[in-house]
Amino acid sequence: xxxxxxxxxSPFWFLTGNIRVLVACxxxxxxxxxxxxxxxxxxxxxxxxxxxxxxxxxxLGIISGMFLYPVGGYIADRMGRVKLIGYSTYLxxxxxxxxxxxTNWQAVALGQFLSHLFLFYTPAMNALQADSLPPGIRxxxxxxxxxxxxxxxxxxxxxxxxxxASYGGGDAGMVQxxxxxxxxxxxxxxxxxxxxxxxxxxxxxxxxxxxxxxLGSLPRIIKESYSDILGSLKWMDSSLRGIVVIExxxxxxxxxxxxxxxxxxxxxxxxxxxQWGTVLSISxxxxxxxxxxxxxxxxxxxxxxxILISMxxxxxxxxxxxxxxxxxxxxxxxxxxxxxxxxxxxxxxTIIANLIPRNRRGRLYSLIGERGVMFSYGNFWGxxxxxxxxxxxxxxxxxxxxxxxxxxxxxxxxxxxxxxxVLAVRFIKEPERAEN
Numbered sequence: 001x002x003x004x005x006x007x008x009x010s011p012f013w014f015l016t017g018n019i020r021v022l023v024a025c026x027x028x029x030x031x032x033x034x035x036x037x038x039x040x041x042x043x044x045x046x047x048x049x050x051x052x053x054x055x056x057x058x059x060l061g062i063i064s065g066m067f068l069y070p071v072g073g074y075i076a077d078r079m080g081r082v083k084l085i086g087y088s089t090y091l092x093x094x095x096x097x098x099x100x101x102x103t104n105w106q107a108v109a110l111g112q113f114l115s116h117l118f119l120f121y122t123p124a125m126n127a128l129q130a131d132s133l134p135p136g137i138r139x140x141x142x143x144x145x146x147x148x149x150x151x152x153x154x155x156x157x158x159x160x161x162x163x164x165a166s167y168g169g170g171d172a173g174m175v176q177x178x179x180x181x182x183x184x185x186x187x188x189x190x191x192x193x194x195x196x197x198x199x200x201x202x203x204x205x206x207x208x209x210x211x212x213x214x215l216g217s218l219p220r221i222i223k224e225s226y227s228d229i230l231g232s233l234k235w236m237d238s239s240l241r242g243i244v245v246i247e248x249x250x251x252x253x254x255x256x257x258x259x260x261x262x263x264x265x266x267x268x269x270x271x272x273x274x275q276w277g278t279v280l281s282i283s284x285x286x287x288x289x290x291x292x293x294x295x296x297x298x299x300x301x302x303x304x305x306x307i308l309i310s311m312x313x314x315x316x317x318x319x320x321x322x323x324x325x326x327x328x329x330x331x332x333x334x335x336x337x338x339x340x341x342x343x344x345x346x347x348x349x350t351i352i353a354n355l356i357p358r359n360r361r362g363r364l365y366s367l368i369g370e371r372g373v374m375f376s377y378g379n380f381w382g383x384x385x386x387x388x389x390x391x392x393x394x395x396x397x398x399x400x401x402x403x404x405x406x407x408x409x410x411x412x413x414x415x416x417x418x419x420x421x422v423l424a425v426r427f428i429k430e431p432e433r434a435e436n
Contacts, residue, residue: 015144018132021199022125025192026149032188034156036181037378038280039164039273041259042266043178046171049105054259055399057105059392061112062255066388068120073366074225076124077359080204085128086197088121093189099182123366123384130353130361130370131203135434139303142349142371143295143342147288154284161277169273203358229385232363240355240364242427243348243372246420248390250373251383253416255391256398257409258376261321264406265330275327279334280377287338294342303347303354304430310343311373311421315414318375322410334377341374348372354434373420 015023036043041054049057075084095118098111133141160181167173236244265271271279298306317336324330349371356364369384383391401408 018128018200018203019141019145021195022129023145023148025195026145027152028188028192030149030152031156032185034152035160035163036178036185038157038262038277039160039174039178040378041263042174042273044105044108046174047102047105047108051260051263051402052399053105055395055397057109057112058255058259059395060109061116062388062392062395064113065116065119066385068117069123069366069385069388070225070229071222072120073123073363074221074228076127076362080202081124081128081362082197082200082202084124085121085200086193088118089189089193089196091118093186093193096182096186096189100179100186123362126365126370127361128200128203131358135354137299138350138353139298139346140292140295142346143291143298146345147291154281154288157277157280161274164273228363229367232360232367235360237355239427239429242423243352244368244386246423247368247372247387249416249420251387252390252394253413254375255394256401257413258378259395260398260402260409261377268406269324269326269330271327271330279330282331283334283338286335287342290339291342295346298346298350302430303351304428306343306347307351307424307428308421310340310347311417311424314340314375315417318410318417319414322407337375345371345374351428351430354431357435
């Protein structure tokens with residue numbers, strides 16, 4: 001069903017209810033985490049880690065996230081979304097404390113493992129988000145959900161760079177500044193958990209919620225969650241399976257490159273942390289300005305077409321990062337990447353939501369995520385159970401590949417994206433009827 005829009009209606013009329021709450025929470029998260037995550041790899045190195053250990057830490061986080069994702073998706077479809085999201089957010093916030101008190105890279109590894117373990121509520125949140133956006137405006141909806149928090153991300157990296165500089169720069173200043181920023185993120189997480197529990201509304205009908213969670217039921221829930229994976233795989237059509245293959249390839253190579261954009265920019269190109277923060281802010285601003293128009297393009301021209309355009313542009317732009325030359329060249333490359341992400345995220349999110357019915361979204365999102373392919377420049381974000389193994393391997397070997405030759409990641413990643421472009425042309429098809 002395509003939603004008819006009335007003449008004179010605000011283009012943001014869908015920004016109500018759950019969507020408004022989710023966006024508000026993402027704004028809070030965006031400011032607190034975007035201060036620190038652009039410098040996460042540098043923080044690990046300042047605590048005595050090596051590029052290989054940067055890859056190891058990111059790999060540990062991805063592996064831990066894999067364990068409970070199917071459980072989160074199962075609970076979301078069978079027992080509801082909101083309570084799982086709220087209470088799990090409290091647990092996730094508490095897992096920021098090892099980052100705050102870290103004195104070595106091993107403590108950061110522990111924090112990364114624990115925090116990603118409790119992100120198993122993500123499939124429920126993604127399902128709630130898709131449930132709350134009607135077909136026909138999902139391109140604009142997903143773009144807006146990205147763009148409003150993105151407005152905060154414009155200033156956050158600059159603030160992070162300024163805080164590091166105010167502590168004197170260098171490794172000692174980096175450690176002190178990042179600890180402070182993680183403390184801000186911890187407090188913000190507690191606030192967000194409270195908001196989510198109080199204001200989010202359930203989208204699963206009461207008559208479909210047949211049971212509640214208890215300690216005694218957990219072993220059975222875990223068993224059934226993993227047993228249901230095979231059934232979900234059998235349910236997928238060829239287009240959804242094609243998307244999964246593309247996501248697995250992308251996860252492997254994007255995760256291997258993501259932590260090292262900032263490292264290469266600092267150690268090879270010669271940018272300071274403040275300049276890197278400025279680069280991300282400028283590219284983020286462009287992404288914000290263009291996000292809604294790009295979302296409209298997804299709705300008007302179709303998500304498949306936008307996926308093919310953006311995936312075709314990605315390989316040469318990624319490779320050109322090696323030839324950026326300096327501050328302004330890096331700005332140009334990252335602005336181009338921002339535009340590519342601005343098409344990829346709403347296009348993939350729309351086609352995936354259109355392919356999956358409401359009563360299966362939690363479980364399917366737990367396997368494949370909700371946003372398809374999206375390029376990261378720090379931690380590898382997003383994904384699902386089927387993507388985590390590839391992302392974990394990519395993160396681990398990415399550090400060793402970077403240590404072997406610091407140009408290899410930006411040669412390998414474009415080649416992988418060429419393969420994905422060919423697969424997208426062959427397998428991704430739009431459904432005849434979009435699911436509600």
